[in-house]
Amino acid sequence: MSDERxxxxxxxxxxxxxxxxxxxxxxxxxxxxxxxxxDANRVRVLSPGMMVLKRFLRNRLAIVGMVxxxxxxxxxxxxxxxxxxxxxxxxxxxxEVLKDYAGATEIDQFQFxxxxxxxLPSDIYSKALIAASSGKYVFETRDGSxxxxxxxxxxxxxxxxxxxxxxxxxxKNVKSFNExxxxxxxxxxxxxxxxxxxxxxxxxxxxxxxxIAVASKKSxxxxxxxxxxxxEFYRNALVASATGESSFEADGNTYDITEDGLISLNGEGYxxxxxxxxxxxxxxxxxSPDYKAAALEAFASGASSFEFPDEDGTMIEYxxxxxxxxxxxxRFQQTRLIDTYASPSKEHLVGTDANGMDLLARLMxxxxxxxxIGFVVIFIEVFIGMIIGGVAGFxxxxxxxxxxxxxxxxxxxxxxxxxxxxxxxxxxYQASPRxxxxxxxxxxxxxxxxxxxxxxxxxxxSLREQEFMVAAEALGISTYRRIFKHLIPNVIxxxxxxxxxxxxxxxxxxxxxxxxxxxxxxxAASWGSIINAVTDSYVxxxxxxxxxxxxxxxxxxxxxxxxxxxxxxDAFDPKMKR
Amino acid sequence: xxxxxxxxxxxxxxxxxxxxxxxxAIMRCMPISYVEQQAMALSTKPGAKSYAEWVDQLNAQYGxxxxxxxxxxxxxxxxxxxxxxxxxxxxxxxxxxxxxVIWYSFALGLVTFILEIVIAIPAGVAAARRQYSATDxxxxxxxxxxxxxxxxxFATILKYILSVKLGWLDLYGIVGRYHESYSQMGKxxxxxxxxxxxxxxxxxxxxxxxxxxxxxxxxxVLNADYIRTARAxxxxxxxxxxxxAFRNTLIxxxxxxxxxxxxxFSGAMITETLFQIPGIGYTSYQCVVQGDIPFxxxxxxxxxxxxxxxxxxxxxxxxxxxxxxxxx
Numbered sequence: 001m002s003d004e005r006x007x008x009x010x011x012x013x014x015x016x017x018x019x020x021x022x023x024x025x026x027x028x029x030x031x032x033x034x035x036x037x038x039d040a041n042r043v044r045v046l047s048p049g050m051m052v053l054k055r056f057l058r059n060r061l062a063i064v065g066m067v068x069x070x071x072x073x074x075x076x077x078x079x080x081x082x083x084x085x086x087x088x089x090x091x092x093x094x095x096e097v098l099k100d101y102a103g104a105t106e107i108d109q110f111q112f113x114x115x116x117x118x119x120l121p122s123d124i125y126s127k128a129l130i131a132a133s134s135g136k137y138v139f140e141t142r143d144g145s146x147x148x149x150x151x152x153x154x155x156x157x158x159x160x161x162x163x164x165x166x167x168x169x170x171x172k173n174v175k176s177f178n179e180x181x182x183x184x185x186x187x188x189x190x191x192x193x194x195x196x197x198x199x200x201x202x203x204x205x206x207x208x209x210x211x212i213a214v215a216s217k218k219s220x221x222x223x224x225x226x227x228x229x230x231x232e233f234y235r236n237a238l239v240a241s242a243t244g245e246s247s248f249e250a251d252g253n254t255y256d257i258t259e260d261g262l263i264s265l266n267g268e269g270y271x272x273x274x275x276x277x278x279x280x281x282x283x284x285x286x287x288s289p290d291y292k293a294a295a296l297e298a299f300a301s302g303a304s305s306f307e308f309p310d311e312d313g314t315m316i317e318y319x320x321x322x323x324x325x326x327x328x329x330x331r332f333q334q335t336r337l338i339d340t341y342a343s344p345s346k347e348h349l350v351g352t353d354a355n356g357m358d359l360l361a362r363l364m365x366x367x368x369x370x371x372x373i374g375f376v377v378i379f380i381e382v383f384i385g386m387i388i389g390g391v392a393g394f395x396x397x398x399x400x401x402x403x404x405x406x407x408x409x410x411x412x413x414x415x416x417x418x419x420x421x422x423x424x425x426x427x428x429y430q431a432s433p434r435x436x437x438x439x440x441x442x443x444x445x446x447x448x449x450x451x452x453x454x455x456x457x458x459x460x461x462s463l464r465e466q467e468f469m470v471a472a473e474a475l476g477i478s479t480y481r482r483i484f485k486h487l488i489p490n491v492i493x494x495x496x497x498x499x500x501x502x503x504x505x506x507x508x509x510x511x512x513x514x515x516x517x518x519x520x521x522x523x524a525a526s527w528g529s530i531i532n533a534v535t536d537s538y539v540x541x542x543x544x545x546x547x548x549x550x551x552x553x554x555x556x557x558x559x560x561x562x563x564x565x566x567x568x569x570d571a572f573d574p575k576m577k578r
Numbered sequence: 579x580x581x582x583x584x585x586x587x588x589x590x591x592x593x594x595x596x597x598x599x600x601x602x603a604i605m606r607c608m609p610i611s612y613v614e615q616q617a618m619a620l621s622t623k624p625g626a627k628s629y630a631e632w633v634d635q636l637n638a639q640y641g642x643x644x645x646x647x648x649x650x651x652x653x654x655x656x657x658x659x660x661x662x663x664x665x666x667x668x669x670x671x672x673x674x675x676x677x678x679v680i681w682y683s684f685a686l687g688l689v690t691f692i693l694e695i696v697i698a699i700p701a702g703v704a705a706a707r708r709q710y711s712a713t714d715x716x717x718x719x720x721x722x723x724x725x726x727x728x729x730x731x732f733a734t735i736l737k738y739i740l741s742v743k744l745g746w747l748d749l750y751g752i753v754g755r756y757h758e759s760y761s762q763m764g765k766x767x768x769x770x771x772x773x774x775x776x777x778x779x780x781x782x783x784x785x786x787x788x789x790x791x792x793x794x795x796x797x798x799v800l801n802a803d804y805i806r807t808a809r810a811x812x813x814x815x816x817x818x819x820x821x822x823a824f825r826n827t828l829i830x831x832x833x834x835x836x837x838x839x840x841x842x843f844s845g846a847m848i849t850e851t852l853f854q855i856p857g858i859g860y861t862s863y864q865c866v867v868q869g870d871i872p873f874x875x876x877x878x879x880x881x882x883x884x885x886x887x888x889x890x891x892x893x894x895x896x897x898x899x900x901x902x903x904x905x906x
């Protein structure tokens with residue numbers, strides 16, 4: 001007897017039993033007193049479906065599998081909905097980070113401070129450098145004007161710069177010239193006028209010199225932001241620092257100057273002269289002369305760090321980094337950082353990943369995608385497989401031959417390289433994460449249906465020869481009804497078993513693909529793509545919380561589907577029971 | 579018998595024709611600009627051929643300048659003569675690269691295959707002998723865990739324990755740092771040592787299905803009438819299982835194993851990639867990622883041939899091993 005018929009009979013019996021129960025207690029008592037052989041209460045007949053269910057429920061592994069799957073669904077779908085974070089939410093943390101605060105460069109070019117209203121030729125910088133190193137203090141600039149410069153003191157790199165006007169002068173009997181020539185000085189003074197000359201004897205060219213600028217390798221910083229310095233101040237300060245004097249006069253004031261270059265007026269700090277150029281790394285920061293003085297002191301002593309009070313008076317540590325003639329000053333600053341690879345904590349129960357996203361949220365949303373892909377793929381596979389296998393099995397002959405060869409062809413296509421190639425092509429076209437998921441589903445289903453087609457065909461081939469089908473044909477039942485009412489229901493148990501095991505397989509291969517970086521892509525998550533982080537062996541060794549949970553979830557899910565499939569197989573196939 | 583084999587062979591050839599055609603069509607799906615871009619990028623490599631040379635070679639090899647059908651025949655006529663062109667990524671003939679790397683995969687596959695048989699068949703038989711016993715449950719659970727384990731996850735755990743925590747084995751590669759300084763024997767041992775983790779991974783991942791297959795078939799045989807007869811005759815249980823039942827169980831198992839023999843050459847793409855074993859799997863993974871069309875085409879066809887060969891062997895073995903099966 002076919003399962004179909006059995007089912008109908010038991011249904012009738014059960015209906016009768018139900019009616020009896022409704023009729024009231026009296027009848028039941030009566031039945032108990034006088035039992036018939038076909039009494040529903042006497043012989044408990046279970047429908048085949050109930051038998052399967054009973055056998056299935058008796059299988060402990062299958063129950064474990066069921067529990068795991070239900071838990072996974074709750075975790076992925078309900079958990080994802082209830083969890084406050086989303087899959088692509090990036091988390092930040094604030095941290096003290098050593099950041100560039102300022103830079104100091106040793107000045108290696110002449111800085112010119114010129115008399116108000118005077119313009120210096122554009123190539124004065126290079127000409128002055130050549131003049132200073134060669135000692136030829138009279139030179140001609142590109143625009144043809146004659147320039148001269150003299151050191152403010154012996155061996156000093158502070159120079160006074162003059163504009164020169166050639167004049168005729170008979171030098172032979174000028175005493176000051178002869179003295180200058182003997183001393184090797186390029187200038188001499190006569191009648192209160194400064195002259196410079198070019199040559200080694202009295203035939204030298206003579207120029208009348210007018211001071212126009214002062215050149216030095218030093219920079220000035222005022223104590224208040226808007227201090228402006230006059231030319232006189234620059235000149236006298238530089239000369240004083242060159243000659244080593246402790247005070248100078250400028251603009252009617254007397255300034256004190258120390259060896260370190262601190263200039264004070266009436267005992268109060270006024271400016272700092274130094275051979276370092278300071279730049280703040282962040283715009284809007286004013287580096288005070290005191291700060292510079294402290295930094296200079298640290299440079300001079302070769303210390304690697306120094307402390308300096310900020311506006312509130314708290315001491316802040318500054319680190320120094322020396323690169324040839326350049327110093328970089330760094331300090332710890334509060335910075336907002338992406339919270340990458342945060343260890344599990346109350347806030348992030350499983351920690352965060354390389355992009356600072358909450359791993360638990362990603363596991364939940366990744367679970368959705370992994371489960372969804374599994375079900376969609378299996379659904380399509382079953383659909384295609386059932387139709388093609390069913391048609392091949394039922395009609396047989398050349399249809400069967402043709403379709404089975406098609407199955408063979410698809411079976412021979414190597415799946416893994418194909419997925420990889422399609423992944424690369426999708427990469428090339430920069431497919432969106434959503435499109436990738438759909439395409440992945442379709443491709444996996446198109447490759448995977450052949451197994452189901454084979455099973456369905458095999459089943460139908462054997463069922464077709466059975467008596468109940470011969471009977472169905474003899475009764476003149478239409479082809480459509482014979483296929484869908486009599487054949488397909490008998491194939492379904494096998495299909496369910498295959499599908500539940502296949503689900504695990506699909507989830508596994510999706511995970512493998514995503515692991516290889518060709519399946520689901522950031523920012524969408526899947527369990528495989530989360531484990532992908534272990535390709536960085538630093539992550540593998542140090543951040544176990546990144547890959548262990550995702551791997552465990554994959555293992556548990558696939559295992560659960562296999563348990564269920566196994567349990568179903570045993571339940572559907574009572575022959576296996578001894 | 580001969581007729582049967584010839585018929586199967588002919589069918590396989592026809593199948594290969596269609597499979598290779600599909601593979602070719604998939605390759606042609608790649609945007610042509612992609613191919614050109616690849617050729618361009620490859621030609622900038624030091625010592626590489628010039629761009630024009632690459633494109634010419636591609637057109638000659640794959641008929642990219644003709645229609646799909648025409649191009650396929652152009653390519654197929656070369657492929658039949660075993661001319662698969664030069665690999666872009668490796669910059670040497672595909673077959674030369676292939677013969678360099680295939681033996682790593684084969685060694686890996688063979689050791690795994692032997693381990694699988696040695697572990698799975700006794701375990702499966704033991705489980706079937708006492709169905710629903712603790713042994714059966716253990717074997718079932720272990721087999722299912724093996725089937726369900728993602729190979730990359732298991733490989734990572736192995737790496738973490740054996741190389742990172744214990745420091746016994748190297749994380750990657752087929753040879754150690756001092757490989758060159760070892761003697762001939764030492765070199766082989768060094769390579770064997772590097773094969774340990776991949777072999778464990780592959781064995782654990784693949785042993786489950788054979789175990790379950792053995793169990794299912796053994797159960798079927800143990801429920802057969804002739805086993806009942808043997809028992810009724812008073813044959814000892816050991817003899818029933820080891821002689822009467824096991825020999826009959828071997829029929830489907832030998833068929834399955836015979837069919838998986840060609841698979842020894844197919845390599846394990848994920849495992850080889852994870853351990854950077856330079857076998858066919860890792861090599862072709864790199865080629866796929868780098869868009870090396872000649873090598874990937876070859877690899878796909880090679881895989882298709884292996885699958886077809888496996889089916890062929892399984893079919894023939896089925897007829898050979900079981901005298902009850904009539905060939906027709």
